[in-house]
Amino acid sequence: MMHAPLPFFVSSTDPPAKQSILLSAMDLFASRGVDGVTVRDIAARSGYSNPALFKHFSTKEDLARSLFEACYRRLAATVMTPSADLRSAITGALVLIETSPDAIHFVLENLRRYWRDLPRDARALGLPGAVRRLVETAQARGEVRAGVDANLAAALILGLVAQIARMAHFEELPRRPSELTADILDLIERGLGG
Numbered sequence: 001m002m003h004a005p006l007p008f009f010v011s012s013t014d015p016p017a018k019q020s021i022l023l024s025a026m027d028l029f030a031s032r033g034v035d036g037v038t039v040r041d042i043a044a045r046s047g048y049s050n051p052a053l054f055k056h057f058s059t060k061e062d063l064a065r066s067l068f069e070a071c072y073r074r075l076a077a078t079v080m081t082p083s084a085d086l087r088s089a090i091t092g093a094l095v096l097i098e099t100s101p102d103a104i105h106f107v108l109e110n111l112r113r114y115w116r117d118l119p120r121d122a123r124a125l126g127l128p129g130a131v132r133r134l135v136e137t138a139q140a141r142g143e144v145r146a147g148v149d150a151n152l153a154a155a156l157i158l159g160l161v162a163q164i165a166r167m168a169h170f171e172e173l174p175r176r177p178s179e180l181t182a183d184i185l186d187l188i189e190r191g192l193g194g
Contacts, residue, residue: 007100009070018056020046025063030102030169034064034110068114069122071100071107076125079134086134086143086157090188091181093161098177101168108162128154135192144192153192160184 006012010022024045028037039060043050057063078092097104115123131154138144144153164180167173173180 007103008074009067009100009103017046017048017052020048021053021056021063022067026067026102026106029064029067030106030109034060034113064110065114065117067103068107068110069118071103072111072115072118072127073122073125074100075104075107076122076127076130079127080125080130084134086138086188087185089131089134090157090161090185091178094164094177094181094184097161097165097168101165101177104165105162105169108158108165128158131157138192143189148192156191157188160188 006019007023007026009026010019014022021042025037025042028041028045037060039050039053042060042063043053046053053063057066075093075096078096079089081088081092084092093104111127128151132150135144135148135150135153135157139146139148139150164173164177164184168177
């Protein structure tokens with residue numbers, strides 16, 4: 001029997017109970033929000049008891065923070081690769097959305113709630129600042145108009161990515177996210193282009 005590969009926020013070295021709890025929690029948190037989910041909901045969905053959940057996480061909030069940190073780090077790493085430019089960062093984000101729509105929707109919906117709880121090294125991977133720097137680099141190359149406010153452009157791009165993640169999570173996209181890459185890049189280039 002072939003199993004689907006585990007999403008990036010679940011380690012193959014984790015015990016089966018923890019894997020199931022992480023998968024169930026992500027699905028529930030992304031669909032209902034952290035406040036709309038109880039420990040009992042996660043336990044029921046995962047097939048494990050409340051004590052099994054508490055063996056791996058001290059509270060529901062601890063579980064949510066753990067998932068947020070793993071997802072935030074992955075999204076930030078995708079956007080901030082050493083060779084990243086605006087085009088490759090957006091392309092990478094769309095591929096990540098396609099492979100893990102729940103995780104990206106969850107992290108973008110919970111930035112305000114959990115960002116301050118991240119360890120210092122993860123907070124240094126600030127997504128808005130990283131996208132702003134990519135916009136500034138694109139401006140220096142003449143790919144984005146010089147008069148465009150880089151902070152507003154970063155907000156526009158992050159908002160667009162967040163909406164695509166939301167639509168992918170709720171299965172409302174007409175095509176796979178990676179199939180939208182050319183259209184999305186075209187919209188950004190027409191709106192911001194140099």
